[in-house]
Amino acid sequence: MSSTQKQQLIDKIVEAIQDTKGEDIKIFDLSGIENSVAETFVICSANSNTQVSAIAGNIEKKVRNELKERPWHVEGADNALWVLVDYVSVVVHIFQKHIRDYYEIEELWGDAKITAIED
Numbered sequence: 346m347s348s349t350q351k352q353q354l355i356d357k358i359v360e361a362i363q364d365t366k367g368e369d370i371k372i373f374d375l376s377g378i379e380n381s382v383a384e385t386f387v388i389c390s391a392n393s394n395t396q397v398s399a400i401a402g403n404i405e406k407k408v409r410n411e412l413k414e415r416p417w418h419v420e421g422a423d424n425a426l427w428v429l430v431d432y433v434s435v436v437v438h439i440f441q442k443h444i445r446d447y448y449e450i451e452e453l454w455g456d457a458k459i460t461a462i463e464d
Contacts, residue, residue, distance in 0.1 A: 346434050353412060354435050355385060359462055361407040362389045365400045367439065370462035373454050383436040386457070388450055390442045394425035400439045401428040408432070 346354075355372060362370055367389035375381035391397045401422065408414050418431040426444050430437040438450065451459065 350412075351385065351434055354408065354414060354432060355387060357408050357412055358387050358404050358435065358437055361404040362387070362400055362439075363462075363464075364407070365396065365403045367391055367396075367400045368442075368464070369445075371451070372460040372462065373457040374460070375454065375457050377458070378454075378456050383431075384434045386436050386438060386454065388438045388440070388445070390440050390445050392442065394441065397425040397428050397439050397441055398422065401425075401430055401437075404430055404437060404439075 359370060359372075368391070370387070370389045373386040373388065374384070375386060376384045389400065391400055401419065405416060405419070414432060416430045417433050419428065420431070421428040426441050428439045430439070440448075440450075
């Protein structure tokens with residue numbers, strides 16, 4: 346995936362999150378971190394399992410329809426406390442707020458270059 350394609354994917358994911366009122370969106374650039382599982386994480390919060398599911402569904406739909414990309418893997422959709430949508434180089438984490446607070450993801454990936462998206 347070229348850097349242009351990756352940026353288009355990230356932009357489309359952020360747009361889909363914003364469409365479904367996802368909050369506290371952050372982009373983690375992990376490209377400088379040795380042995381990281383992806384180049385980029387996009388992380389956001391939601392207020393309920395219904396909203397987590399809606400955000401995940403909207404990301405998949407928007408990316409599929411507009412960029413013709415499908416996720417390699419989706420995890421956590423059953424209980425929708427934390428859904429992971431994996432596009433290999435870009436991985437999206439959609440958390441219910443209390444789960445995100447519990448795991449302190451920002452601390453875990455503190456070495457990453459983090460960009461906050463304004464609402």
